[in-house]
Structures are given as C-alpha cells and as structure tokens.
Amino acid sequence: MKKTKRKLVLVGNGMAGVRAIEHLIKLAPEAYEITIIGAEPHPNYNRIMLSSVLAGGASLKEIVINDWEWYKDNGIRLLAGHRVTQIDANRKRVVSDQGATVDYDELILATGSNPFMLPLPGADKEGVIAFRDIKDCETMVDTSKKYKKAVVIGGGLLGLEAARGLLHLGMDVSVVHINPYLMERQLDETAAKMLQKELEQQGMKFLLRKNSGAILGKKRVRALSFTDGTEAEADLIVMAVGIRPNVELAKSSGIEINRGIVVNDWLETSVERIYAVGECAEHRGIAYGLVAPLYEQGSVLAKKLAGLETTGYAGSVTSTKLKVSGVDVFSAGRYDEPEGSRSLRYQDEVDGVYKKIVIQNDKLIGAVLFGDTNDGAKLFSIIKSGESVVGREKELLLGMAVSGQSASPEARLKEMADEEIICGCNGVSKGTIADAVLAKGCMSVGEIKACTKASGSCGGCKPLVEGLLKLYAGDEAGVGVKEGICGCTPLGRDEIVAEIKRMRLKSIKEVMNVLEWRNSEGCSKCRPSLNYYLGMLFPEEYVDENESRITNERYHANIQKDGTYSVVPRIYGGVTSPAELKKIAEVAEKFDVPMVKFTGGQRLDLLGVKKEDLPKMWEELDMPSGHAYGKTLRTVKTCVGNTFCRFGTQDAIGMGIRLEKAFERLNTPAKVKLAVSGCPRNCAEATIKDFGVVAIDGGWELHVGGNGGVQVRATELLCVVKTEDEVVEWASAYLQYYRENAQWNERTSTWIERVGLEEIKNALEKPEDRLALVERIQKTLSLTTDPWKQIVENDHLRKNFEPLTEALTINS
Ligand SMILES: Cc1cc2nc3c(=O)[nH]c(=O)nc-3n(C[C@H](O)[C@H](O)[C@H](O)COP(=O)(O)OP(=O)(O)OC[C@H]3O[C@@H](n4cnc5c(N)ncnc54)[C@H](O)[C@@H]3O)c2cc1C
Ligand SMILES: NC(=O)c1ccc[n+]([C@@H]2O[C@H](COP(=O)([O-])OP(=O)(O)OC[C@H]3O[C@@H](n4cnc5c(N)ncnc54)[C@H](O)[C@@H]3O)[C@@H](O)[C@H]2O)c1
Ligand code: SF4
Ligand code: FES
Numbered sequence: 001m002k003k004t005k006r007k008l009v010l011v012g013n014g015m016a017g018v019r020a021i022e023h024l025i026k027l028a029p030e031a032y033e034i035t036i037i038g039a040e041p042h043p044n045y046n047r048i049m050l051s052s053v054l055a056g057g058a059s060l061k062e063i064v065i066n067d068w069e070w071y072k073d074n075g076i077r078l079l080a081g082h083r084v085t086q087i088d089a090n091r092k093r094v095v096s097d098q099g100a101t102v103d104y105d106e107l108i109l110a111t112g113s114n115p116f117m118l119p120l121p122g123a124d125k126e127g128v129i130a131f132r133d134i135k136d137c138e139t140m141v142d143t144s145k146k147y148k149k150a151v152v153i154g155g156g157l158l159g160l161e162a163a164r165g166l167l168h169l170g171m172d173v174s175v176v177h178i179n180p181y182l183m184e185r186q187l188d189e190t191a192a193k194m195l196q197k198e199l200e201q202q203g204m205k206f207l208l209r210k211n212s213g214a215i216l217g218k219k220r221v222r223a224l225s226f227t228d229g230t231e232a233e234a235d236l237i238v239m240a241v242g243i244r245p246n247v248e249l250a251k252s253s254g255i256e257i258n259r260g261i262v263v264n265d266w267l268e269t270s271v272e273r274i275y276a277v278g279e280c281a282e283h284r285g286i287a288y289g290l291v292a293p294l295y296e297q298g299s300v301l302a303k304k305l306a307g308l309e310t311t312g313y314a315g316s317v318t319s320t321k322l323k324v325s326g327v328d329v330f331s332a333g334r335y336d337e338p339e340g341s342r343s344l345r346y347q348d349e350v351d352g353v354y355k356k357i358v359i360q361n362d363k364l365i366g367a368v369l370f371g372d373t374n375d376g377a378k379l380f381s382i383i384k385s386g387e388s389v390v391g392r393e394k395e396l397l398l399g400m401a402v403s404g405q406s407a408s409p410e411a412r413l414k415e416m417a418d419e420e421i422i423c424g425c426n427g428v429s430k431g432t433i434a435d436a437v438l439a440k441g442c443m444s445v446g447e448i449k450a451c452t453k454a455s456g457s458c459g460g461c462k463p464l465v466e467g468l469l470k471l472y473a474g475d476e477a478g479v480g481v482k483e484g485i486c487g488c489t490p491l492g493r494d495e496i497v498a499e500i501k502r503m504r505l506k507s508i509k510e511v512m513n514v515l516e517w518r519n520s521e522g523c524s525k526c527r528p529s530l531n532y533y534l535g536m537l538f539p540e541e542y543v544d545e546n547e548s549r550i551t552n553e554r555y556h557a558n559i560q561k562d563g564t565y566s567v568v569p570r571i572y573g574g575v576t577s578p579a580e581l582k583k584i585a586e587v588a589e590k591f592d593v594p595m596v597k598f599t600g601g602q603r604l605d606l607l608g609v610k611k612e613d614l615p616k617m618w619e620e621l622d623m624p625s626g627h628a629y630g631k632t633l634r635t636v637k638t639c640v641g642n643t644f645c646r647f648g649t650q651d652a653i654g655m656g657i658r659l660e661k662a663f664e665r666l667n668t669p670a671k672v673k674l675a676v677s678g679c680p681r682n683c684a685e686a687t688i689k690d691f692g693v694v695a696i697d698g699g700w701e702l703h704v705g706g707n708g709g710v711q712v713r714a715t716e717l718l719c720v721v722k723t724e725d726e727v728v729e730w731a732s733a734y735l736q737y738y739r740e741n742a743q744w745n746e747r748t749s750t751w752i753e754r755v756g757l758e759e760i761k762n763a764l765e766k767p768e769d770r771l772a773l774v775e776r777i778q779k780t781l782s783l784t785t786d787p788w789k790q791i792v793e794n795d796h797l798r799k800n801f802e803p804l805t806e807a808l809t810i811n812s
Contacts, residue, residue: 005033008305009094009104011084011249013038015047016278016294017110018066019427023302025074031306034076035102037094039083042134043068046453048291048425050137051323054165057518060134065453087253089271106273106305109250109261113243113279113289118153122215128237131162140238144169147235151175151224153212155182157322159240160199164324166238167203168521174205174232176212176224178241186320186331190347190561191354191370197551198327198352198524207232245280245287260287265312267301277301283315290318292424299419319380319424321373325488326523330376333366333383334358341365344397346710349559350552350629350671351745352524357397362388364396377464398710413467422468423454423461433465437472445469446490485743486525488517493743497533506538508545524550529744532631535667536739539780552629555801556787557614560607565614567593567606568628569621570664573638573656573676574602580623587620599628601635601673615798618788625788627665631745634673636660637685641678641695650695652678655724659693662728663735665784666777669742669751672735687715690748691731696720700727704734704760705752713749716757718764733770736777737763 008024010017013036021034038044042064049063071078082096093103115130117123127143129136140162143150150166152159155177166173175182181192196206211227215237225231245260256262256270260282267275267283278294279287288294293316303310319332337343341360347353351371357379358366363386367379379396382389389396418431436442436451445465449455455462484490491499496515505511508530512522522530527548534542552558557565569584584604588596594608603626609617618625627634636659639645641652656676663674675686676693685708686692692703692715699722703715718734721727737760742751752760764770791797 006031006105007103008032008034008106008108009102010034010036010108010110011094012108012110012112012278012280013040013042013044013078013080014110014112014278015044015065015291015427016112016298017108018044019295020108020110020277020298020301020305021076022066023299024305027302027308028306032106034074035079035104036071036076037079037082037084037096037100037102039081040133041081043071043078043080045134046426047133048323050131050134051161051165053137054140054162055168055325056520057325060137084249087249087255087274089253089255089274092273104273107275108301109255109269109274109276109280110278111246111249111280113287114246115239116242116244117239118212118241120212120215122217122221125215125217125221126219127217127221127235128215128239130239131158132243136238140166140236141169143236144171148172149174149233150236150238151232151234152238152240153224154240154242155179155206155208156185156240156242157183157320159238160204161323162238162240163204164199164202166236171236172205173203174207174234176207176210176226176232178209178211180209182206182208183322183329183331186335187329187368187370188335188337188356190345191329191331191356191368194352194354194370195322195327195329199324201524201551202324202326202521243279243289245282247280250276250280258282258285265300265314266304266310267297267313275301275304283313286315288316288318290320290424291427292316292421293318295421295424295427298427317380317384319376319383321376326486326525328369328371328373330367330369330373332376332380333364334360335366335368337366344393346397347561349561350550352550355397357393359389359393362390364389374463377461410467410471413464413471422464423452425461426453428452428454428461430468433468434472437469443469443473485529486523488512488523488526489515491515493529493533496530497537500533500537506534506541508534508548522548532667532669532744536780539783550631553631555611555614556625556629556791557609558629562608564608565611566628567609567614567617567621568599568603568626569623570626570660571603572660573636573653575638575653575657583621583623587617590620591617599635601628602637603628603635611801614801615791619792624664624786631668631670632672633660633663633666633668634671637673637675637689639676639678639683641676645678647681648678648695649697650678650700652676652684652693652695655693655695655700655727656684658724658728659731662732663781665786666735666739666781667784668735668739669744670747672738672748674731688712689715691734693727693731698722700724702727702730702734705748705757707747707749709747711749713753716752718757718761729770729774730764732777733764733773734760736773736780739777739780740773 044066046063046065049058052058079100082098082100084094085097086095095101115132129139150171150173152163153176155175163173163175181189182196213225213227215221216223216225221234221237223231223233247257247261250261251257261269261276261280263276263281263283267277269276277297297313300310300313317333322329337358341358343356343358346355353371356368364382369376416430420430422430432452436448440451442448442451455465485493511530531545531548546554588606591613593606597605599605636656638652638656642648643653659674672690674691675684675689677684677686678695682694686694687703688706688708694701699720701720702718704718706715707713
C-alpha cells in the first residue's frame with residue numbers, strides 16, 4: 001500500500017522559507033505533500049537583488065529564484081496572492097484572506113519582516129513608501145518618470161542602496177540620516193566618512209543628524225520637515241529606517257513571541273508542530289536581517305523535517321557588503337571594538353583604502369574594509385573559525401599572504417564541508433560550485449554565476465568562487481578567471497584598450513556606450529581608468545575629464561583626515577635656496593598653515609590648508625605643483641653625489657634634477673618615484689624606487705620596479721649605461737612602456753611581478769623600439785601644463801574651490 005504523505009504547509013513564499021523547502025525536497029523528496037502560501041502575487045524571488053533591479057543591474061525576470069514551473073515540477077501547491085490570517089493549532093489548519101483553508105501536519109512560518117515606517121504626521125500621503133518588495137521597486141521606477149526629487153530616510157544598507165538606485169533613475173536624491181555618520185551599525189566613523197565622500201562624488205546628497213518631524217503636502221508629499229525647523233523638498237520619500245519581524249499572525253495564534261517568533265535550536269516555536277524560520281524568527285534573542293543566517297536556519301529545519309540527525313542551529317556571525325556599484329565596503333562581526341578588544345588600522349588616503357581588524361583574546365572578532373574588500377571573505381572565515389591570529393595580525397590587516405601556523409587560503413577552501421555556504425546572498429554551497437565546475441564544465445566566474453547565481457548579487461563571495469574555480473579546474477581556469485576592470489563591465493584592461501584603439505573611441509561616454517557598460521554612469525574604478533587610457537592613447541585629442549579623476553587629483557592637493565588639504569610645491573632634486581625657503585615660510589605664515597613638514601621625498605609639505613585658500617597660496621608661492629597627490633611623477637630623490645660627497649663618482653644632483661624636469665607632470669598609471677645615488681652606497685635609496693639610478697665607476701646602473709610602501713620590494717637591474725643622455729633615454733622608454741601596458745592604479749612593482757622583467761627588457765632592447773617609445777613620451781610631455789598655474793589664471797576653475805552653500809531651505 002502506498003504510504004500517505006504528511007502535509008507540510010509553508011506560510012511565506014520568500015527567501016528563507018522556500019530555501020528550507022528546496023533543501024527538504026532534496027533530502028526527503030517523497031516525505032511531504034507541500035503547500036506554500038504567499039501574500040505576494042509572484043513566485044519566489046531574490047529580494048536582495050531588488051537593489052540591482054533599481055540600479056539597472058538586473059531585470060525583474062532575472063531575479064526570480066523559482067519560477068512557476070518549479071512548483072509544478074516538484075508537486076508543490078502554491079497559493080500566491082493569499083495572506084494567511086488565522087492558524088487553528090488545535091485543528092491544524094490555516095485560513096487565508098482569499099477564503100482558502102489548508103490542513104497541515106507540520107507548519108512553517110516564514111513571514112519575514114515588515115519595514116518600519118516612522119509614525120510621522122503625513123506619513124500616509126501619496127509618494128511615501130518603503131523599499132521591501134517588487135511593488136515598491138515598481139513605484140520608484142514609475143515615480144522617477146514623473147518626478148525629480150527623492151528623499152530617502154535612513155543611511156543604512158537599505159537606504160543607501162535605494163538612494164543609488166534612485167540616482168540611476170535620474171532623480172535628485174538626498175539621504176536623511178539621524179546619526180552623525182552613515183551605516184553606524186556596520187562601520188566606524190572613518191570608513192563611514194570615506195563612504196560618504198565616495199557617494200557624494202556619485203551625486204548623492206546627505207543631511208546628517210536630522211530628525212524627521214512631518215511629511216508635508218496636500219494629497220502627495222511635497223517636502224519633509226525636520227525638528228530643527230528646516231525642510232527638504234521631496235516628490236518621493238522612501239523610508240529605510242530598519243525592519244521589524246512580522247509576528248502578527250503568530251501572535252494572534254497564541255505562539256510565544258518576543259521581538260520575533262521565539263524558536264529553539266531546531267526552529268521549533270512554543271506550539272507543537274509549528275516552526276519559524278527567517279527574519280520573523282528570534283533565535284537566542286536575535287532576529288537576523290540578512291540571508292546567510294536565514295539559509296543556515298533553513299538547512300537545519302530541512303534536516304529536522306526530513307528526520308535526519310542535526311545538532312541544531314547555534315546562531316551566526318554575520319558579514320555585510322554594500323551593493324553599490326563602484327563602492328567597496330565590507331563589515332563583519334564586532335567592528336565596534338568591545339571592551340577588552342584592540343584594533344589595528346590601515347589607511348591610504350590617496351587610493352581611498354581603509355582597513356580595520358578587531359582582535360580579542362587573540363582571535364579575530366571583527367573587520368571593516370573600505371576601498372579594497374578582496375580580503376573580506378578570508379577575514380570572515382577566520383572570524384568564524386575562531387582560530388588564534390597571534391603573530392599574523394599585520395598580515396591580516398595588510399592583506400598579505402597568510403603564513404605561519406594557519407592553513408593557506410587554498411587549504412582552507414579544500415577543508416570546507418560541501419554544504420558550507422560560499423555565496424550568502426544566493427545561498428550557493430561549496431558542493432554546488434564544485435558541481436558547476438566538475439560536472440557542468442563552468443570555466444569562469446561568469447559561467448559559475450550564470451549556472452549557480454553565486455557572486456551575482458553583492459559580489460562579496462567572488463574571491464572564494466575564484467579560489468574554488470582554481471581548486472577544481474586548476475590552471476585550465478586561468479583564462480576564464482579573468483574578470484572585468486570593475487562591476488560595470490566584463491572586459492579586462494587589455495580588451496578595453498584594444499577596443500578603444502581599434503574603434504578610435506574618444507570619450508568616456510562613448511567607450512561606455514559602445515562597449516555596453518552595465519552601469520551607464522560607470523563607477524569610481526572605471527571612470528578614472530578610462531580617463532587615463534584615453535589620455536595615454538590620444539594625448540593630442542583627448543580632453544581630460546576632471547570629474548572622472550580621484551578627489552586629490554581634482555583639487556591638486558592631498559585631502560587630509562580633517563578635510564583640509566596639503567600643499568607641496570616642486571623642489572627639483574630636493575635642492576632649494578634661501579630665497580625659495582623664505583617665500584615658502586612667508587606663505588605658510590600668511591595663511592596660518594598649522595604645520596610645515598619635510599617629506600620623505602625631500603620637499604616641504606604645508607599641511608592643514610583650507611580648500612578655499614589653495615588657489616591664493618599657489619598664486620603667492622608661484623612655484624610648480626609638486627604633484628604630491630596624483631598618479632604622476634612624484635619626486636626624484638637625490639644624494640649630494642660628487643658635488644660634495646667624497647665617495648661620489650657622478651653628479652647625482654644634476655642627474656636627478658634633469659630627470660625631474662624631464663618627467664614632471666607626466667600622467668602615469670600609478671604614482672612613480674625616482675631616485676639617483678652618486679655611488680653604490682646608495683644613500684638616496686634608489687633600489688626601492690620605481691626607477692632608481694645608481695652611479696658606478698664610468699656609468700650608471702638603472703634599476704626598476706622597487707617599492708618602499710606596504711609591500712617592500714627591491715628593484716631589479718634593467719641595464720647599465722654610460723652617459724646621462726642614455727639614462728634619460730632609458731628612463732623615457734621604460735616609463736612610456738609602463739604607461740602603455742600597465743593597468744590603471746598598478747604600481748611598477750606589481751606590474752613587473754605580473755609581466756616579468758624579461759618582457760620589459762625585450763621591449764626596450766632594440767634602439768629603434770626605445771626611440772619610438774621616447775618619441776611618444778615626448779609628445780605627451782610637450783602637451784602638459786602646470787595645473788596650479790592653470791587654476792590660478794582661470795576664474796572659472798578657481799570657483800571650484802569656493803565653499804559650498806547650504807543645500808537646505810529654512811522653514812520660516
Ligand atoms: C532591497 C533589499 C536588499 C537586500 N539586500 C540584502 C543583501 O545584500 N544581503 C543580505 O543578506 N540581505 C539583504 N536583504 C535582506 C533579505 O532580503 C532578507 O533578509 C530576506 O529576504 C528575508 O527572507 P525571509 O524569507 O525571512 O523574508 P521575505 O523574503 O520577506 O519573505 C517573507 C514572505 O512572506 C510573505 N508573508 C508575510 N506574511 C504572510 C502571511 N500572513 N501569509 C502569506 N504570506 C506572508 C511576505 O509577503 C513575503 O513574501 C535585502 C532586503 C531588501 C529589501
Ligand atoms: N547589502 C546588504 O546586505 C543589505 C542591503 C539592504 C538591506 N539589507 C537588510 O535589510 C534590512 C533593512 O535595512 P535598513 O538599512 O533599513 O536597516 P538598518 O536597521 O540596518 O538601518 C537603518 C538605518 O536607519 C537609521 N535611522 C533610524 N531611524 C532614523 C530616522 N528617524 N531618520 C533617519 N535615519 C534613521 C539608523 O540609524 C540606521 O542606520 C536590514 O536587516 C539590512 O541588513 C541588507
Ligand atoms: S650615495 Fe655615495 S655619493 Fe651619494 S651621498 Fe652616499 S656615499 Fe655619497
Ligand atoms: S555573497 Fe553576495 S553575491 Fe555571493
């Protein structure tokens with residue numbers, strides 16, 4: 001006789017509940033007759049990707065996880081558009097608002113959360129919405145076609161993703177945040193300020209420390225007023241101020257609730273045969289709001305319902321990644337430095353990178369990464385493992401290879417269990433990725449994404465997916481692993497440069513259009529890269545796009561942590577005069593410069609300068625820019641050489657000044673530092689420079705690819721030459737070859753590691769090749785001008801340095 005199946009009912013056709021069902025039908029396909037009841041009129045879709053839909057990165061069709069056919073194929077009855085209004089736990093039956101009555105043996109509640117709507121006067125006006133489902137997303141798209149001004153209340157993950165989407169839709173967007181800095185639940189103040197700056201560059205406006213008071217307007221919203229008496233115009237208000245577990249149904253059915261529906265380690269509620277999973281559930285006092293823990297819960301519940309052994313759900317450490325194109329932000333665990341913990345930080349103002357790790361009892365308990373989140377997955381797995389990090393703290397912070405007693409990243413991936421989730425957003429396990437590579441033949445991250453959805457949402461799992469691809473496909477995957485220069489394009493640097501050359505594309509917009517950029521505005525990675533490649537390829541025709549440059553280059557000064565700038569005039573070869581020093585001192589005094597400091601590159605740094613003072617100071621200094629802020633030639637450090645030193649064999653100062661005058665103002669993929677030493681004692685430290693010149697008896701050694709920064713690298717010897725003219729010729733050819741072949745933002749040290757010294761030697765070996773390179777660099781150099789002088793002499797450019805006026809209107 002055929003065994004009758006038990007009846008299983010799932011209330012909530014969302015991400016967590018359906019995920020549990022997917023697991024269950026794999027573990028026990030014949031055990032249950034399943035009914036899913038969902039209030040939304042859609043099949044199960046990826047809520048996470050609503051942000052991508054809004055920002056133009058995916059269509060609604062693409063975010064469906066299980067289409068209508070999936071329910072049929074798996075024999076699941078779906079009641080879509082039905083809201084369950086009542087649970088009769090005695091008769092084991094649920095009732096929907098559409099009049100359906102369904103009996104159960106086991107019942108899962110997966111009702112998710114409700115967005116918290118601030119109870120402001122006027123909150124019921126037309127144009128005030130949340131951002132939670134497809135309907136909200138559609139409302140935003142429709143509104144953007146008719147209206148201009150959007151205000152998002154809440155500067156958390158959801159608010160910022162909504163704001164980015166609205167910007168993409170062409171709206172003028174202001175984010176209202178109650179706290180002094182953004183994403184305070186995930187970031188510390190430093191990272192949050194860097195994030196704000198980046199988002200401001202994308203066009204977002206911020207109103208911080210603002211308490212909303214009322215929503216103004218007749219039928220439709222007109223403005224949002226604040227308790228301080230100010231107001232902001234708004235045609236649309238999106239509230240993104242947090243979520244509350246949706247417990248109404250459970251509460252009215254007598255199930256124990258606290259903040260969420262209280263569950264034990266097996267996701268059982270206080271009522272027999274009723275389980276809760278997902279955002280509506282509260283486990284050991286926590287109601288989670290991210291999918292990774294909810295998927296973990298789903299997998300435990302599936303095992304429990306399949307009658308399999310499980311140790312239960314023990315809670316999760318969470319990590320988050322903001323899904324905004326061009327902004328890399330990662331946060332995991334305790335970023336907030338609890339008592340008894342210590343933190344290590346690294347900050348690179350020029351490249352906009354900030355990293356912080358938090359350690360307690362020798363274990364990594366939290367991390368915040370901004371600008372470079374490559375190590376996010378690795379740090380997260382170390383946090384979860386609870387292993388000791390003693391002696392490895394600096395390596396972890398700086399993202400170097402993890403050495404010592406801990407396993408290598410490959411070993412760590414190998415050791416992971418098949419069910420371990422690699423992609424939290426899409427719930428893709430290691431086993432599924434292995435299957436995609438080994439059984440389905442996926443040979444690139446893109447193919448794995450298409451096959452499994454892994455890495456398709458926030459992208460935070462990409463390094464792990466790449467690692468697994470290498471693990472299973474070995475070197476064969478080498479080509480396939482190549483990724484686009486940023487999330488806006490699947491094309492790599494070489495393909496882009498080749499296409500620009502082939503089609504003679506002449507502007508950033510044109511490149512993005514023709515090469516079908518996913519994000520039509522580009523991001524902070526691709527815009528400066530394209531600006532550089534176009535300028536490098538077409539020095540005569542291309543008009544530099546100032547707004548596509550990084551902040552420091554736009555203002556021709558380094559922004560400091562307090563928002564002031566630093567001024568570093570050029571001092572060729574580090575040689576100055578009493579008159580020049582007097583002039584610098586007078587300017588420093590006149591503009592109340594709080595600090596004057598010698599730099600490591602032998603010049604003077606005037607620190608703490610207000611933005612609006614920059615042009616006036618440059619004017620009074622009347623010296624060329626030292627380009628201490630840009631991806632250009634920085635300094636040529638020299639020793640005194642044979643001018644004064646008794647060991648010197650050559651004129652190091654003269655050589656250095658000649659090189660500095662030859663290459664000042666040259667745009668390069670990343671900053672370039674030179675040095676010249678007058679004898680092999682090498683006092684100018686030429687062997688840790690991008691191009692180092694060391695005098696020997698009767699000639700000069702030319703060294704390349706050195707770096708004295710985070711990852712110290714000694715130079716490699718390129719060649720030995722006899723005359724000063726040859727030094728300049730080889731330096732010109734080498735720098736031009738670097739300009740033409742490196743990726744934007746790639747230092748010579750990394751570039752040489754990547755391509756190998758032999759390739760460079762071969763390219764420069766023949767005199768005719770060298771001369772062709774020299775000719776091209778000279779053409780470029782002949783077109784450069786001093787940026788400070790240009791700004792000083794142009795009223796329009798000077799205006800960019802004036803202080804901004806308050807964006808708010810005052811309510812009188
Ligand atoms: C725009 C956006 C972006 C996000 N991005 C991320 C991200 O990058 N990373 C991340 O980890 N998380 C992200 N999240 C959060 C993530 O989407 C949620 O954690 C997840 O969807 C919760 O799953 P759930 O099944 O518990 O709830 P839901 O997915 O909300 O599903 C609950 C379902 O139950 C239905 N329901 C409720 N009550 C009833 C009832 N009485 N009867 C029938 N049906 C009912 C609801 O209509 C809903 O469809 C994002 C959320 C949003 C809104
Ligand atoms: N990338 C991601 O991982 C991602 C993206 C979107 C949403 N989510 C999840 O969705 C859920 C909802 O996100 P959220 O950002 O709304 O929640 P949240 O609770 O993380 O953030 C809400 C923010 O609103 C601010 N706020 C509160 N009251 C305010 C007020 N009156 N005025 C202005 N600001 C106010 C808070 O300071 C807080 O920073 C969360 O669980 C979140 O983790 C995650
Ligand atoms: S490198 Fe040689 S020449 Fe230059 S200062 Fe040192 S000892 Fe003198
Ligand atoms: S973890 Fe977000 S896409 Fe994989």
